Amino acid sequence: MKTYKCYCIxxxxxxxxxxxxxxxxxxxxxxxxxxxxxPFFVTNNxxxxxxxxxxxLSGFGIEAKRxxxxxxxxxxxxxxxxxxxxxxxxxxxxxxxxDALLExxxxxxxSSKEVFVMGIDREITYEKLAQACLDIRQGxxxxxxxxxxxxxxxxxxxxxxxxxxxxxxNSTGIEPIFIGKPQGHMLEMIRLEHQYEKExxxxxxxxYDTDIMAGINFxxxxxxxxxxxxxxxxxxxxxxxxxxxxxTLVECI
Ligand SMILES: [Mg+2]
Numbered sequence: 001m002k003t004y005k006c007y008c009i010x011x012x013x014x015x016x017x018x019x020x021x022x023x024x025x026x027x028x029x030x031x032x033x034x035x036x037x038x039p040f041f042v043t044n045n046x047x048x049x050x051x052x053x054x055x056x057l058s059g060f061g062i063e064a065k066r067x068x069x070x071x072x073x074x075x076x077x078x079x080x081x082x083x084x085x086x087x088x089x090x091x092x093x094x095x096x097x098x099d100a101l102l103e104x105x106x107x108x109x110x111s112s113k114e115v116f117v118m119g120i121d122r123e124i125t126y127e128k129l130a131q132a133c134l135d136i137r138q139g140x141x142x143x144x145x146x147x148x149x150x151x152x153x154x155x156x157x158x159x160x161x162x163x164x165x166x167x168x169x170n171s172t173g174i175e176p177i178f179i180g181k182p183q184g185h186m187l188e189m190i191r192l193e194h195q196y197e198k199e200x201x202x203x204x205x206x207x208y209d210t211d212i213m214a215g216i217n218f219x220x221x222x223x224x225x226x227x228x229x230x231x232x233x234x235x236x237x238x239x240x241x242x243x244x245x246x247x248t249l250v251e252c253i
Pocket of ligand 1 (some may be wrong): 010011012013014203206207229
């Protein structure tokens with residue numbers, strides 16, 4: 001395999017499955033770190049703060065750097081701080097999004113005609129959805145951390161942020177701006193913050209439609225692993241194939 005300077009690695013289905021680590025990936029990460037390469041961890045999950053991600057990784061034996069964690073919540077907060085400076089922002093979401101907005105100096109309000117941002121909220125209510133629809137109808141720009149319709153947990157496939165975003169989109173007729181994979185915003189933020197060239201970067205993940213498409217949309221190499229959502233067979237049937245496909249990342253050591 002070609003070597004890169006910047007390895008962007010998906011979390012769920014690539015580094016772990018729920019509460020279980022994928023040991024081959026843990027070995028691969030250790031191998032990179034022994035070469036002095038700190039990988040980046042790139043997740044659509046907007047519920048967790050970077051510190052929560054770090055402590056989960058630490059529990060699997062991976063000591064990552066906080067500056068190398070990129071969640072769709074952090075990316076959404078940076079996107080808002082950059083494109084809508086000084087605007088009032090209303091939100092639906094959990095601590096990951098709330099803390100990311102505060103960390104980026106965003107003014108969070110209960111109702112805004114300027115910007116509304118949405119991330120997964122496992123305590124969502126009719127009232128929260130109603131206020132979001134009212135804000136958007138009054139002109140607030142509609143931003144959503146990701147379009148994932150479902151995500152896996154130990155019970156099966158649970159409704160994801162994309163499902164609730166679709167509800168608001170359906171009711172208002174307004175299309176959101178999506179930040180997470182398959183869009184390339186998170187990869188572009190890593191590139192800008194750490195000054196890589198695109199040819200130095202690779203996106204690694206289990207899900208063709210999010211991870212691999214994010215890399216393809218952004219214009220960097222991609223590696224698919226057969227440890228999660230998309231099987232290798234399915235990945236190879238796509239019209240644009242990943243740059244590489246592996247059963248696990250231990251084959252890349
Ligand atoms: Mg995944």
